[in-house]
Amino acid sequence: MKSMPPPNSSQVASDLTPNLMASASPAGEGEWLGVRPGAGGPLGADVTSLPPAEGPAMQATVDWLSFHRRWGVLSDATLRALARSLRLLSVAAGTHLYEAGQTPIGLYLVKWGSVEIYRQSPVGKTHILYRNAGDLCGYMPLFAEPAEPGQAVYEASAIAVTASEVWFLDRRDFEQLIQTYPDIQTPINQLLTQDLYRFAQRLTHEQARIQGLQSYIQPVPSLDAFIGKSKPSQKLAQQIAAAAADLAPVILQAAPGTGKTFVAGLIHRRSGVSDHPFIEVNCAALPRNALGQVQTEILFGQPATGELGVIELLERGTLLIDNVQLLAAADRDRLSHYLKTGTLTPVSGGEGNSMPSPLSPLDGNRALTTWVRVIVASPHAFDWPGIRCHHLKLFSLSQRKQDIPDFAQAFLTQFCRALGHQPLQLDPADMRRLISYDYPGNLGELAAILRRAVMMTPPEQTIVPESVLWSVQSPKNAFRVDLLTQVPWLRRWLLSRWWPAGVWWLVMALFIPVTVLGFVGPQSRDSSLTLNLFWAWWWPFYLFLFAFVGRLWCAVCPFMITGEWLRTLSLGIWPRQLKPWPTRWLNRWGGWVLFAGFGVIYLWEQLWDLPHTPYLSSWLLLSITAGAVIFSQIYERRLWCRYLCPIGGMNGLFAKLAMVELRSLQQVCGSQCQTFGCYRGSGATPVSFVDALATEGQATDGCPLYSHPAHLADNRDCVLCMTCLKACPHRSVQLNLRFPATDLLEGHQGSGAEAALLLLLLGGVLMHHTPQILAWFDLEFLAIDADHLLTSLPVVIILLSIPALLIYGVHQLTRGYNRIAFRHENRLLPDYTTIVYAYLPLTLAANLAHYTPAAITEAGQFLPVVARTFGLSGAGWPTLTWSLDVAQFLQGVTLLSALAFSVYPLQRITQRSFGSYWPHLALMLVLTIAFFKLMM
Numbered sequence: 001m002k003s004m005p006p007p008n009s010s011q012v013a014s015d016l017t018p019n020l021m022a023s024a025s026p027a028g029e030g031e032w033l034g035v036r037p038g039a040g041g042p043l044g045a046d047v048t049s050l051p052p053a054e055g056p057a058m059q060a061t062v063d064w065l066s067f068h069r070r071w072g073v074l075s076d077a078t079l080r081a082l083a084r085s086l087r088l089l090s091v092a093a094g095t096h097l098y099e100a101g102q103t104p105i106g107l108y109l110v111k112w113g114s115v116e117i118y119r120q121s122p123v124g125k126t127h128i129l130y131r132n133a134g135d136l137c138g139y140m141p142l143f144a145e146p147a148e149p150g151q152a153v154y155e156a157s158a159i160a161v162t163a164s165e166v167w168f169l170d171r172r173d174f175e176q177l178i179q180t181y182p183d184i185q186t187p188i189n190q191l192l193t194q195d196l197y198r199f200a201q202r203l204t205h206e207q208a209r210i211q212g213l214q215s216y217i218q219p220v221p222s223l224d225a226f227i228g229k230s231k232p233s234q235k236l237a238q239q240i241a242a243a244a245a246d247l248a249p250v251i252l253q254a255a256p257g258t259g260k261t262f263v264a265g266l267i268h269r270r271s272g273v274s275d276h277p278f279i280e281v282n283c284a285a286l287p288r289n290a291l292g293q294v295q296t297e298i299l300f301g302q303p304a305t306g307e308l309g310v311i312e313l314l315e316r317g318t319l320l321i322d323n324v325q326l327l328a329a330a331d332r333d334r335l336s337h338y339l340k341t342g343t344l345t346p347v348s349g350g351e352g353n354s355m356p357s358p359l360s361p362l363d364g365n366r367a368l369t370t371w372v373r374v375i376v377a378s379p380h381a382f383d384w385p386g387i388r389c390h391h392l393k394l395f396s397l398s399q400r401k402q403d404i405p406d407f408a409q410a411f412l413t414q415f416c417r418a419l420g421h422q423p424l425q426l427d428p429a430d431m432r433r434l435i436s437y438d439y440p441g442n443l444g445e446l447a448a449i450l451r452r453a454v455m456m457t458p459p460e461q462t463i464v465p466e467s468v469l470w471s472v473q474s475p476k477n478a479f480r481v482d483l484l485t486q487v488p489w490l491r492r493w494l495l496s497r498w499w500p501a502g503v504w505w506l507v508m509a510l511f512i513p514v515t516v517l518g519f520v521g522p523q524s525r526d527s528s529l530t531l532n533l534f535w536a537w538w539w540p541f542y543l544f545l546f547a548f549v550g551r552l553w554c555a556v557c558p559f560m561i562t563g564e565w566l567r568t569l570s571l572g573i574w575p576r577q578l579k580p581w582p583t584r585w586l587n588r589w590g591g592w593v594l595f596a597g598f599g600v601i602y603l604w605e606q607l608w609d610l611p612h613t614p615y616l617s618s619w620l621l622l623s624i625t626a627g628a629v630i631f632s633q634i635y636e637r638r639l640w641c642r643y644l645c646p647i648g649g650m651n652g653l654f655a656k657l658a659m660v661e662l663r664s665l666q667q668v669c670g671s672q673c674q675t676f677g678c679y680r681g682s683g684a685t686p687v688s689f690v691d692a693l694a695t696e697g698q699a700t701d702g703c704p705l706y707s708h709p710a711h712l713a714d715n716r717d718c719v720l721c722m723t724c725l726k727a728c729p730h731r732s733v734q735l736n737l738r739f740p741a742t743d744l745l746e747g748h749q750g751s752g753a754e755a756a757l758l759l760l761l762l763g764g765v766l767m768h769h770t771p772q773i774l775a776w777f778d779l780e781f782l783a784i785d786a787d788h789l790l791t792s793l794p795v796v797i798i799l800l801s802i803p804a805l806l807i808y809g810v811h812q813l814t815r816g817y818n819r820i821a822f823r824h825e826n827r828l829l830p831d832y833t834t835i836v837y838a839y840l841p842l843t844l845a846a847n848l849a850h851y852t853p854a855a856i857t858e859a860g861q862f863l864p865v866v867a868r869t870f871g872l873s874g875a876g877w878p879t880l881t882w883s884l885d886v887a888q889f890l891q892g893v894t895l896l897s898a899l900a901f902s903v904y905p906l907q908r909i910t911q912r913s914f915g916s917y918w919p920h921l922a923l924m925l926v927l928t929i930a931f932f933k934l935m936m
Contacts, residue, residue: 042098044168113164228403254394257442276317428731436474511558518618540855550658554719563632590643591753652716678724714743763800845898
C-alpha cells in the first residue's frame, strides 16, 4: 500500500504551524461558531445542539454528495437525510479531529483538504493513512463491539495536515440513519474493506520500519534544554531557532564531543516534525568495502535485496548524518540529489534508476518538498552548492569556558538523579579545575568526568571532593599545590584585616626608631642597632626568604607604607586627581633607571662604607623612602614600587626563583568575572558559592601595581598584598607551592635592563670583596674609599662589570663552538640577555653567602647591641651566635647547592643538550670556586 502524499510546498509553512482554533456551522450557509478542539473530547462536541440544515444549504450538501463516486450511489432520500444531519467544521492545519484513547462521539467526512490518521510508536507516527475529499474518519469504533458497553475508544489519532473543511456526523444521528436507511452502509463497507487491506500492508511496512529504525533512534532534548550563556552559545541558540523554522537541510561543523546530537535533537524538538522520529547515523560506524569506502545501503537502501534505507523508512522526521565527510563522492551526490529533488537513487543504480521516495510530492507543478529533514555533521567546513542550507558551527568547550559552570551543574544534577545520589555541588576549587582544563573530548569528556565524580563521591557528602577530579588538570597548574585550598586557615588570615594593613603598624613601629637611631645613636657597628638590624638581620634573612616567598617583603615595605600614608593625608588636605602612569615610557626606560639607581647604591655602599656607618645607612633608607613618597604624591597607586625602586627591582628579579606564586587562570577570570575588582577596583561583590567566607568579595581599590593575577607571567610584578584575593568573588586566586625557579622554566621573557641588573648584582659580590681581589694581584696599596675617587671609582666599576664581560665572552665562545661542532644541525643558542638568566640562582646564592657571616656571628648579639645603643654596657646580656666556621660551612653549602641547581635552568633556557652549553657550566664552576675562595 502507498500512503497519500503530504501537501504541496505552498501549504508547508502553514501546515507546520498548528492553530488550535477551528470554526463550525451547520452544513451550508449559517453562522460560524468557534470550537476549541481536543478540549475535553473529539472535535464537534460543541456543535451537536445546532439546528439541522435546511433549504439551499442542505441542497448544496446533497449536490456535493451525489457527485462523489462513493456517496453518489445512495438514494436521493438517503442523501437528503444524511445532508440534514451533517455539521460543517472549518479546521486549521495541525488541529486534531480526535486522539487515541478518546471516546467516539461521531464520524467525520472530509469535504476538502487532507487529514492524517496515525498511531504513536517508539519510532514516532506509524500506520499513517491519509483521508482526502469524500473519505470518512473515525467510523471504526462505531462498528466495534467492546468488551463492555460504552468502552469503545479511538485506537488512532486524526489530524488535519492542511486547512480543511470536514463534516461532522453525530453518533446518535448516524445510528438513526443506519436504522432508517440501511443502504448508507454500502459505501462505508467499501471504505472499511479498503482500509483493512491498506492496514495489513501498512502493518507489514511498519514492522519493518520499526525494526530498521530502532537502533538509530536518539532521545530528544526538552524544549527548555540549556544551551549556554556565552556569546557563541547565544548565537547558536538563534541559529537553532532559525533552522527549526523550516525543513531546509542543516550543516553542522563540529568537532567530536561538542554536542552534535544534542543540537540536532534540539532543532528537531523545536520544529514542525517534532512528533516524528529523530534518527542518527554515524558514517564512521558503518561497514566498509574492500576499498575502504563506507557502505551506504543503510542510508539509501539496496533494491537488489529489497532492503530499505533509513531515509525511506523514516518517512517523516529528522535524520542526522554524522561524519558525512567519510562518504564517497558518489554517495554525497546521491544525498545532494535527494535534497534537491526529493527522490532517492539506490546504491546499485544510477540516475536512470531513480526511485521516488514514498514521501516525495508527486505534483509536478509545484516545488518538491520532503518531510525528512537532513542534518549533516562534519568536523571540517562543508558545503552543498545549489542547496539552501542552514550553517551552524559548534565551538569547542575550550572556546566556551563561560558555559562550563552551568553545564557542569546540569550534568551533576542529571547523574545524581540517575545514580541515586543526593544532590552534589562544586566548590570553587572544583570549578577552577574544570574551567582551566582544555577538554580534548569537549562536552562528552566533561560529562564523563562528572559522571565518574558522582560515582566516586561518598553518599553522605554534598560537595564533590577535589581529589576525585584528579584527571582534570590545567598544564599551568602542573606540579603545583594551592596552599589556600590545602591550608584553609591561611586563606582566612590573608583575607582578614591583619594582612597586610595590620602588619604595617608593626613594621613602622620598628622602622621609624631604627632610622632615627642611625642619626642620633652610636656610630660603631657593634653598638648601632641600625646597622645590626639592617646589615646583620634584614639583608641575609631577606635574601634567604626570596627562595620561598618571593616579593612578600614588598607587601609590608616601610618605604611604600610611608608613601601610602602621606598620600592619604595629602589627599585629605588637598583633594586632587592623581596622574595616570606614563606606561609606555616606563616600560622602555624604567628598568634602566632602576639599574642606575642600584649602581649608585653600590658605589655609595663601597666608597663610603655604609655597612659601618649608621647615619649613612639611615640616609640610604630615607632616600628610598623619599622616592616612594614623591611618586605617591604625583601618580596613582605604586608606580615607584613597580618601575623605579632599586630594592623592588632586585626583589622582582629574585622572586622568579621563589617556590610560591600567586596566580589566577585566565579561563576562570574570563568566563566568570564581570567586575575585575582585583585589577581596577570595585565595591563589595556578593559571593554565593559553597562555603564562601564573609571576608571574600571585599571592596578594594584594585592591584597597587596594576597587575591582573591572570596575566602574571612571573613573580616580578606581584607583591603578595592579596588585594586580588580579597576582591575576588569567585575564589579563582591561587597561592601555589611550586618547583623553585619555575618562572625561568616556563616560557620566560626577560628584558635587557633586568638582565643588566642581574649582572650588576653578581658583580656586587666581587665588589664586596675588593680587598681580597686586589691582594690577588698585589694591589693592596690601592685605597678604595671616597677620599680616592679617581682610583677607587674605576676599580669598583671594573669589579661590577667582570661578570657581564665573562659571561658575554663565554657566550660568544659557546656560540662559535656550536657552529663548528654542530654545523649540520640548527644549534644556535639563545641570545646573551636570555642566557644570563641561567646565572640567577648563582647570583642569589652568592649574595646570600656574602651576608651569611653577619647573620651567624652578629645577628645573635641583638640584645647587647640594643643595650649599647642606649648607653648601657650590654655585658652579660644573652647572645646566640656561632663561630665563623659554621658560617663558612653554610657559605659552601649555599654556593654548591646553587651550582648544582643551575644546571637544569641552563638546560631549559638553552633547550640544548649538555654538549652545547658546557662552557657556561664551566664558567659557573669557576665563579663558584672564586666566590668560595673570596669568602673563606
